[in-house]
Amino acid sequence: MQSRKGSRVPGLKGSRVTEIRPLGPLPPSTLVELGCALGLVLLVAGCTIGRYYYGTPLRGDPSVLVEWQSTKSDVLRLFGPPTRITHQTDGDAFLYVYQRQNSSSLRVTDPITGMNWFTYSRLLDDRDTLLVVFDFTGVVRSVAVDHRLEHMPPL
Numbered sequence: 001m002q003s004r005k006g007s008r009v010p011g012l013k014g015s016r017v018t019e020i021r022p023l024g025p026l027p028p029s030t031l032v033e034l035g036c037a038l039g040l041v042l043l044v045a046g047c048t049i050g051r052y053y054y055g056t057p058l059r060g061d062p063s064v065l066v067e068w069q070s071t072k073s074d075v076l077r078l079f080g081p082p083t084r085i086t087h088q089t090d091g092d093a094f095l096y097v098y099q100r101q102n103s104s105s106l107r108v109t110d111p112i113t114g115m116n117w118f119t120y121s122r123l124l125d126d127r128d129t130l131l132v133v134f135d136f137t138g139v140v141r142s143v144a145v146d147h148r149l150e151h152m153p154p155l
Contacts, residue, residue, distance in 0.1 A: 046107035055083050055098040058128050062145045065132065072138040079130065088133075091141060096130040098149070126150055 060078035064070075075094060082094035101123065108118040129146040 046105075046109055048103075048105045048107075050101075050103040052101040052103075053099070055096070056080075057098050057149075058096060058130060062130050062143060065140055065143050067140055067142060070140040072134055075132050075140065082132075091133060091135045092138075093134065094130075094132045096132075097127065098129075099125070099127040100149075101125050 059080055064078065065075065072092075072094075079094075079096055083097045084095040086093040086095065103121070103123045105119065105121040107116060107120075109116050126149045127146070128149045129144075131144040132140055133142045135141045
């Protein structure tokens with residue numbers, strides 16, 4: 001494409017180039033503001049959030065197990081493989097564990113001295129535990145349930 005002599009570029013009417021000059025020293029108020037902003041960033045830099053999940057939730061209802069009637073195959077069908085199997089002198093035991101821990105902490109520390117000004121910590125712990133004890137023939141001898149699993153609020 002050819003350009004004609006004397007044609008103008010749209011949007012650049014009356015444009016001019018400005019010279020860039022160094023700023024020089026900053027005023028004291030700007031230095032104070034920058035120092036405060038940097039101090040706040042250093043003060044609140046101690047936030048921690050942790051989540052620990054172990055096992056899987058119980059798949060079935062432990063109340064359907066009948067002592068001296070339900071078998072190992074019934075337990076495995078209802079709950080799947082256990083977290084731990086223990087072999088005892090008078091039979092086996094299946095342990096099912098599901099645990100959730102959520103923790104959060106905030107530490108405010110002096111950036112110069114390293115002295116701790118304030119610490120806030122929160123730990124939420126929920127768990128489900130099921131213990132099924134069998135006799136030598138594989139029949140359920142006893143069942144113990146510890147159900148402490150609730151809705152976890154956000155951190």
